[in-house]
Amino acid sequence: MTGKTSNQKAWLFVLPVVVLVAFNALIPLMTVVNYSVQETFGDNVFFWEGLRWYEEVLHSERFHASLLRQITFTSIILLIEVPLGVAIALAMPRRGPWVPVCLVLMALPMLIPWNVVGAMWNIFALPEIGLLGKTINSLGINYNFTQQPLAAWFTTILMDVWHWTSLVVLLAYAGLCSIPAPYYQAAKIDGARGWAIFRYIELPKMKRVLTIAILLRFMDSFMIYTEPFVLTGGGPGNATTFLSIDLVKIALGQFDLGPAAAMSLIYFLIVLLLSWVFYTLMMRHEER
Amino acid sequence: MRYSWIVPTFYILFLLLPIYWLLNMSFKTTNEILGAFTLWPQEFTFNNYLKIFTDPTWYNGYFNSFTYVIINTVISVTAALPAAYAFSRYRFLGDKHLFFWLLTNRMAPPAVFALPFFQLYSAVGLFDTPIAVALAHCLFNIPLAVWILEGFMSAVPKELDETAYVDGYSFWRFFFKIFVPTITAGIGVAAFFCFMFSWDELLLAKTLTSVAAKPIAATMTRTASTAGYELGLLAAAGALTIIPGAFVIYFVRNYIAKGFALGRV
Amino acid sequence: MSGIGLKDIRHSYLRNPKSDEDWALKHISLDWSDGGAYALLGPSGCGKTTLLNIISGLIAPSEGRVWFGDQDVTEIPPDQRNIAQVFQFPVVYDTMTVYENLAFPLRNRGVPKGDIEARVREIAAMLDLTDMLSRRASGLTADGKQKISLGRGLVRSDVNVIMFDEPLTVIDPHLKWVLRSKLKELHQQVGSTMIYVTHDQTEALTFADLVVVMHEGTVVQIGTPVELFESPKHTFVGHFIGSPGMNVLPCEIDQGAPILAGWKIEVETRVEQTMGGARLEIGVRPEFVSFSSDGIPVEIVKVNDAGRYRIIDTRHGHIHIKLLVAEDDALPSESAYIRFDPAHTHVYADGWIIDGNSQ
Numbered sequence: 001m002t003g004k005t006s007n008q009k010a011w012l013f014v015l016p017v018v019v020l021v022a023f024n025a026l027i028p029l030m031t032v033v034n035y036s037v038q039e040t041f042g043d044n045v046f047f048w049e050g051l052r053w054y055e056e057v058l059h060s061e062r063f064h065a066s067l068l069r070q071i072t073f074t075s076i077i078l079l080i081e082v083p084l085g086v087a088i089a090l091a092m093p094r095r096g097p098w099v100p101v102c103l104v105l106m107a108l109p110m111l112i113p114w115n116v117v118g119a120m121w122n123i124f125a126l127p128e129i130g131l132l133g134k135t136i137n138s139l140g141i142n143y144n145f146t147q148q149p150l151a152a153w154f155t156t157i158l159m160d161v162w163h164w165t166s167l168v169v170l171l172a173y174a175g176l177c178s179i180p181a182p183y184y185q186a187a188k189i190d191g192a193r194g195w196a197i198f199r200y201i202e203l204p205k206m207k208r209v210l211t212i213a214i215l216l217r218f219m220d221s222f223m224i225y226t227e228p229f230v231l232t233g234g235g236p237g238n239a240t241t242f243l244s245i246d247l248v249k250i251a252l253g254q255f256d257l258g259p260a261a262a263m264s265l266i267y268f269l270i271v272l273l274l275s276w277v278f279y280t281l282m283m284r285h286e287e288r
Numbered sequence: 289m290r291y292s293w294i295v296p297t298f299y300i301l302f303l304l305l306p307i308y309w310l311l312n313m314s315f316k317t318t319n320e321i322l323g324a325f326t327l328w329p330q331e332f333t334f335n336n337y338l339k340i341f342t343d344p345t346w347y348n349g350y351f352n353s354f355t356y357v358i359i360n361t362v363i364s365v366t367a368a369l370p371a372a373y374a375f376s377r378y379r380f381l382g383d384k385h386l387f388f389w390l391l392t393n394r395m396a397p398p399a400v401f402a403l404p405f406f407q408l409y410s411a412v413g414l415f416d417t418p419i420a421v422a423l424a425h426c427l428f429n430i431p432l433a434v435w436i437l438e439g440f441m442s443a444v445p446k447e448l449d450e451t452a453y454v455d456g457y458s459f460w461r462f463f464f465k466i467f468v469p470t471i472t473a474g475i476g477v478a479a480f481f482c483f484m485f486s487w488d489e490l491l492l493a494k495t496l497t498s499v500a501a502k503p504i505a506a507t508m509t510r511t512a513s514t515a516g517y518e519l520g521l522l523a524a525a526g527a528l529t530i531i532p533g534a535f536v537i538y539f540v541r542n543y544i545a546k547g548f549a550l551g552r553v
Numbered sequence: 554m555s556g557i558g559l560k561d562i563r564h565s566y567l568r569n570p571k572s573d574e575d576w577a578l579k580h581i582s583l584d585w586s587d588g589g590a591y592a593l594l595g596p597s598g599c600g601k602t603t604l605l606n607i608i609s610g611l612i613a614p615s616e617g618r619v620w621f622g623d624q625d626v627t628e629i630p631p632d633q634r635n636i637a638q639v640f641q642f643p644v645v646y647d648t649m650t651v652y653e654n655l656a657f658p659l660r661n662r663g664v665p666k667g668d669i670e671a672r673v674r675e676i677a678a679m680l681d682l683t684d685m686l687s688r689r690a691s692g693l694t695a696d697g698k699q700k701i702s703l704g705r706g707l708v709r710s711d712v713n714v715i716m717f718d719e720p721l722t723v724i725d726p727h728l729k730w731v732l733r734s735k736l737k738e739l740h741q742q743v744g745s746t747m748i749y750v751t752h753d754q755t756e757a758l759t760f761a762d763l764v765v766v767m768h769e770g771t772v773v774q775i776g777t778p779v780e781l782f783e784s785p786k787h788t789f790v791g792h793f794i795g796s797p798g799m800n801v802l803p804c805e806i807d808q809g810a811p812i813l814a815g816w817k818i819e820v821e822t823r824v825e826q827t828m829g830g831a832r833l834e835i836g837v838r839p840e841f842v843s844f845s846s847d848g849i850p851v852e853i854v855k856v857n858d859a860g861r862y863r864i865i866d867t868r869h870g871h872i873h874i875k876l877l878v879a880e881d882d883a884l885p886s887e888s889a890y891i892r893f894d895p896a897h898t899h900v901y902a903d904g905w906i907i908d909g910n911s912q
Contacts, residue, residue: 018386
């Protein structure tokens with residue numbers, strides 16, 4: 001960005017932020033790294049283990065299984081939420097008295113505490129007393145998300161779609177609203193019709209906001225914990241045990257500090273790496 | 289596309305359905321919930337809400353949650369303002385790396401920090417206080433606030449700063465009297481997101497508290513597992529948590545369409 | 554194809570317009586002949602963009618009809634009117650190359666590939682874009698992108714009218730004249746009718762054969778640049794065109810001649826008595842006011858140096874009069890008197906000129 005002046009005193013401006021974030025980031029991370037290379041049997045006695053925990057985690061079937069579930073979940077989520085969000089944004093009028101009302105209602109799911117989201121969907125999907133559960137079962141389909149893995153996946157995914165699609169809608173909508181009228185006018189004159197307008201005008205102009213949306217949804221769905229935990233507890237069995245849920249089980253449940261720490265770092269690195277890959281792919285497309 | 293309004297309408301109905309069901313449950317007695325399946329309470333009852341309003345274990349939960357959310361929002365936005373200004377206006381040693389490092393914290397899975405935070409905040413004696421949760425949430429909210437504010441600030445032309453200096457303003461006077469008013473939309477959006485994340489988040493809030501500063505989310509989950517599912521009560525508690533959110537959205541409703549793209553559209 | 558006809562066009566953006574102000578276009582009837590270069594000139598909000606969009610079909614007028622030749626096109630959509638429009642900022646399809654941008658309108662109309670190739674290259678040559686054809690359109694500078702916008706209009710051989718809506722707004726000042734000359738050159742080459750909307754009088758006066766001056770939703774005057782300069786039919790035209798604009802001075806009438814603050818002013822047209830209580834004004838351009846040995850006494854208030862000439866602000870009582878003086882000419886040192894050139898002094902009633910012809 002042009003126009004920035006060089007000023008080393010700027011460090012004073014960023015100091016509060018650095019202190020607050022570093023306190024929360026560096027110290028815990030150091031702790032985690034510390035645990036990840038040691039073994040303890042309690043009483044604050046530690047033994048150096050080197051990379052043993054990392055190897056153990058990376059080779060563990062349990063980790064592979066959780067990772068696979070997580071990747072599957074995130075992929076399905078992205079494949080549903082992004083096109084759906086864009087479609088809804090496209091269908092919304094750009095102007096008019098109902099627009100603010102619609103936007104407010106759409107944003108509502110995102111401001112509900114995550115455990116309430118899980119509890120709400122729990123109540124909603126229970127086979128006997130939940131509206132969704134009862135309705136599906138009365139259609140002749142045997143549906144019980146507390147016992148059937150497929151039903152659990154279906155409910156979890158539906159819950160996340162309900163919860164977060166609005167984020168994509170709002171971002172896409174903001175992007176669409178920023179397209180100046182002359183673009184549509186020129187397209188009219190050039191004889192372009194609906195699909196061509198979407199492909200050559202709307203989609204390119206939405207690129208930046210869609211990148212933000214996809215990145216945010218990717219990151220947050222990869223880190224998801226509370227909602228599925230409250231909804232299914234990670235079950236039935238471990239059918240919906242995603243990475244975070246598994247990690248918390250190991251760390252806070254079993255207090256296996258070493259493996260938990262190693263898994264934490266691997267987890268963090270995976271998110272960083274994939275986010276970076278996503279980001280670069282999308283940005284490179286724009287620059288060329 | 290005359291009938292395109294059908295799509296948003298159906299979507300909104302879909303969104304409202306589980307909320308309606310929650311409200312429905314909250315006005316029913318446990319007997320009715322488990323006994324019959326009704327779309328509307330046969331025996332309409334306020335008991336569940338009454339319990340929450342009169343039992344300190346319950347209403348303190350809301351109190352505690354509010355406390356740390358507000359503390360966190362204030363801290364995050366206040367700290368982020370000068371930092372965002374620095375990123376927007378100045379070049380300094382390591383600025384790009386610092387900015388990038390901040391963003392990576394937003395990508396940190398909270399689960400990774402559950403145990404370390406527990407130990408850290410216990411060690412500094414802040415365990416079970418609202419300030420602990422407020423500070424912990426800073427890890428995720430400050431980078432976001434900085435990122436949002438920087439976007440809005442960069443849209444303000446530098447000429448504004450320069451004119452103020454020429455006119456003899458001291459830096460802080462310029463910052464608060466002239467600059468900040470131009471980015472109120474940005475501050476609103478940043479505060480909105482900080483509130484949203486802090487209000488929503490459960491894992492860390494639960495891990496760092498036990499009794500004194502227990503957030504409503506923790507109270508609800510405890511009830512769910514121990515008392516054998518008092519569904520009506522749970523539903524009422526849940527319904528009440530929606531209200532602050534609705535309130536906040538209403539406040540920023542004018543910015544939602546435009547400001548939501550974080551100034552970077 | 555022959556000219557453009559606008560009959561009784563009125564347009565309001567409100568669904569139920571009540572007062573006069575609710576109408577963006579109050580009443581327009583115009584006839585333009587084929588192949589001319591026209592400018593729609595006026596300040597922001599005068600309705601010129603609205604009028605342009607009505608001609609191109611992007612807006613349907615609240616009232617009135619639009620004729621292209623002897624065909625009523627009022628109901629016909631823009632892509633079937635054989636028009637092209639260039640907007641205020643460049644509209645290019647970012648994901649396509651320059652070539653694909655130019656080919657786009659033809660592809661949408663199902664033109665065979667070979668013809669597309671030939672036509673695109675022809676237009677690219679005309680616009681000096683040939684060596685950029687394979688580049689991504691988003692990588693060009695603003696003037697390059699505007700050329701692409703223009704090119705998309707030219708590439709269709711059935712285009713009869715090209716419209717420009719303040720196309721030089723985002724172009725760097727030192728490139729504006731390059732593009733302006735290019736447009737003039739193109740007009741001579743291509744020969745289609747061109748309508749140029751602007752609020753910049755220099756652009757309008759240099760581009761157009763005929764300028765349509767608009768003010769608050771009506772056409773105030775149509776004329777050649779010379780006509781607009783020398784005989785503005787409305788005080789607004791006099792004021793808007795020319796830099797500095799025309800002096801507009803309140804006056805009275807006595808025995809057919811205007812009286813300015815007690816001084817009789819010589820004009821060429823005889824004015825009828827009183828004109829029924831209308832607001833009377835004298836209009837004379839600073840170019841046609843000069844210092845003399847006698848005439849209206851004035852006090853020199855300010856001297857502005859404008860390069861080759863100087864703009865003198867003078868005052869007679871509370872009336873301000875501007876005149877131009879060549880840079881080397883001496884200014885009167887003590888008492889100054891000014892005269893108006895009778896051939897270029899006009900009288901206006903309620904803003905409209907009183908000339909030998911009825912108004």
